[in-house]
Amino acid sequence: MLPDRCSCHGLRKATRHLTQFYDLRLAPAGLNIGQYALLGRLASRGPIALGAFAAVMAMDRTTLGRNLQPLERDGLLTVGPDPADRRSRLLALTPEGQARFAAARPLWAAAQQDFEARFGPDRTQALRLLVAELLATDLA
Amino acid sequence: MLPDRCSCHGLRKATRHLTQFYDLRLAPAGLNIGQYALLGRLASRGPIALGAFAAVMAMDRTTLGRNLQPLERDGLLTVGPDPADRRSRLLALTPEGQARFAAARPLWAAAQQDFEARFGPDRTQALRLLVAELLATDLA
DNA sequence: CGATACTAGGCGTATATACACCTATTGCAA
DNA sequence: TTGCAATAGGTGTATATACGCCTAGTATCG
Numbered sequence: 001m002l003p004d005r006c007s008c009h010g011l012r013k014a015t016r017h018l019t020q021f022y023d024l025r026l027a028p029a030g031l032n033i034g035q036y037a038l039l040g041r042l043a044s045r046g047p048i049a050l051g052a053f054a055a056v057m058a059m060d061r062t063t064l065g066r067n068l069q070p071l072e073r074d075g076l077l078t079v080g081p082d083p084a085d086r087r088s089r090l091l092a093l094t095p096e097g098q099a100r101f102a103a104a105r106p107l108w109a110a111a112q113q114d115f116e117a118r119f120g121p122d123r124t125q126a127l128r129l130l131v132a133e134l135l136a137t138d139l140a
Numbered sequence: 141m142l143p144d145r146c147s148c149h150g151l152r153k154a155t156r157h158l159t160q161f162y163d164l165r166l167a168p169a170g171l172n173i174g175q176y177a178l179l180g181r182l183a184s185r186g187p188i189a190l191g192a193f194a195a196v197m198a199m200d201r202t203t204l205g206r207n208l209q210p211l212e213r214d215g216l217l218t219v220g221p222d223p224a225d226r227r228s229r230l231l232a233l234t235p236e237g238q239a240r241f242a243a244a245r246p247l248w249a250a251a252q253q254d255f256e257a258r259f260g261p262d263r264t265q266a267l268r269l270l271v272a273e274l275l276a277t278d279l280a
Numbered sequence: 281c282g283a284t285a286c287t288a289g290g291c292g293t294a295t296a297t298a299c300a301c302c303t304a305t306t307g308c309a310a
Numbered sequence: 311t312t313g314c315a316a317t318a319g320g321t322g323t324a325t326a327t328a329c330g331c332c333t334a335g336t337a338t339c340g
Binding site: 016019020023049050051061062065082085086087088089 | 317318319320321327328
């Protein structure tokens with residue numbers, strides 16, 4: 001359990017580990033953790049342009065675009081025109097998307113709770129704070 | 141800079157952020173951070189079977205197999221037969237692979253140092269410890 | 281020794297990630 | 311107002327990730 005020499009590699013391994021856990025728990029709802037996070041943010045942020053949404057999600061614009069495709073294909077969200085700017089495309093949840101998110105929510109909450117129980121509340125809290133600070137750190 | 145409600149989503153965002161930084165720094169050597177980690181482990185672990193290597197790298201077996209393909213194609217490593225078990229395939233660095241890793245090493249060290257300076261030594265240390273503990277946590 | 285369970289790994293498929301380059305549209309300044 | 315810089319997003323390409331299923335080879339037990 002020695003820490004990795006490489007901060008990045010260690011973080012990537014841990015992320016794979018945790019992602020597999022959440023994905024497994026969300027699978028009965030037909031979502032993975034990335035899709036769950038996208039739908040959840042769209043639910044609270046209402047219609048939003050792709051670029052602005054990418055910034056909110058700390059995601060590359062083109063990655064977000066590709067990740068939206070299966071969700072749009074399955075009717076969980078719409079990618080429509082923006083009356084105020086014809087370059088922009090507005091993302092919005094459909095009723096099906098809201099229903100899917102609502103169905104997944106208790107699964108996510110249970111996964112979250114189980115993770116915290118296994119990893120420990122103090123560690124969980126510390127990790128959340130650290131990753132938020134890392135994300136806010138300008139590395140360029 | 142509020143922490144994410146979802147531990148997994150926060151970790152994933154931070155990992156994307158850090159990965160982009162390391163990838164940018166390693167790009168002059170023609171490697172990304174994942175490839176750098178693979179070559180480095182192979183350099184120190186000598187010839188090793190794919191399955192055992194996947195366990196060492198905390199990586200899915202099939203993911204590792206796919207990630208090895210560009211490296212094998214570029215002549216940085218070989219995937220050869222195991223005399224002791226014909227099901228197994230032994231991975232080994234080529235001289236080109238060793239040279240590529242050696243060329244990338246100072247770039248990695250500089251990235252590591254710059255990250256630590258920006259994020260802070262205490263936070264860096266704490267993060268490394270936490271992700272190592274997370275990886276060691278049984279979530280199944 | 282032969283049936284069978286187990287193990288190592290590949291392949292098909294689907295999604296995730298992001299860079300470089302492109303087009304369409306907008307805004308601004310001469 | 312027109313010309314050009316800036317912006318929004320898509321596309322091509324390459325790699326990353328992992329599940330389910332398959333084949334080949336190994337080991338074990340009767």
